[in-house]
Amino acid sequence: xxxxxxxxxxxxxxxxxxxxxxxxxxxxxxxxxxxxxxxxxxxxxxxxxxxxxxxxxxxxxxxxxxxxxxxxxxxxxxxxxxxxxxxxxxxxxxxxxxxxxxxxxxxxxxxxxxxxxxxxxxxxxxxxxxxxxxxxxxxxxxxxxxxxxxxxxxxxxxxxxxxxxxxxxxx
Numbered sequence: 001x002x003x004x005x006x007x008x009x010x011x012x013x014x015x016x017x018x019x020x021x022x023x024x025x026x027x028x029x030x031x032x033x034x035x036x037x038x039x040x041x042x043x044x045x046x047x048x049x050x051x052x053x054x055x056x057x058x059x060x061x062x063x064x065x066x067x068x069x070x071x072x073x074x075x076x077x078x079x080x081x082x083x084x085x086x087x088x089x090x091x092x093x094x095x096x097x098x099x100x101x102x103x104x105x106x107x108x109x110x111x112x113x114x115x116x117x118x119x120x121x122x123x124x125x126x127x128x129x130x131x132x133x134x135x136x137x138x139x140x141x142x143x144x145x146x147x148x149x150x151x152x153x154x155x156x157x158x159x160x161x162x163x164x165x166x167x168x169x170x171x
Contacts, residue, residue, distance in 0.1 A: 065157050130146075
């Protein structure tokens, strides 16, 4: 069994989703959104993300084999990008404290893994994640949670390939 924790970073809404692989079966273990209060001090918002993410990790049925974190997508708003970068760094800190390897995935890599197309839209990602994990799309709720589950699926897809590369290099 292998568990991957996916993260869709954001300061206001950080999505998380854990997917476990048992043989060829993929199953969502947990998913949701950590929400912080707009207007609260940055350090308080990051502390909340850290506490809640640590709590999520603590409730998983086994330690994550890896964390799959979406890369920062930089658009025109520098302030917004910095906020997301802070939240992303907080998730990376949680991984580092537990010695969990991290896959840094672009939005295109995540969409490709979940939908077969790097240009998939939010609705398509949400629908495909639900279908792949045997869930109702409405049960997933937020697009942030769906994106985090998609990141976990992408991490699951990369895991076997990376293990094969390590074996080939070692041996």
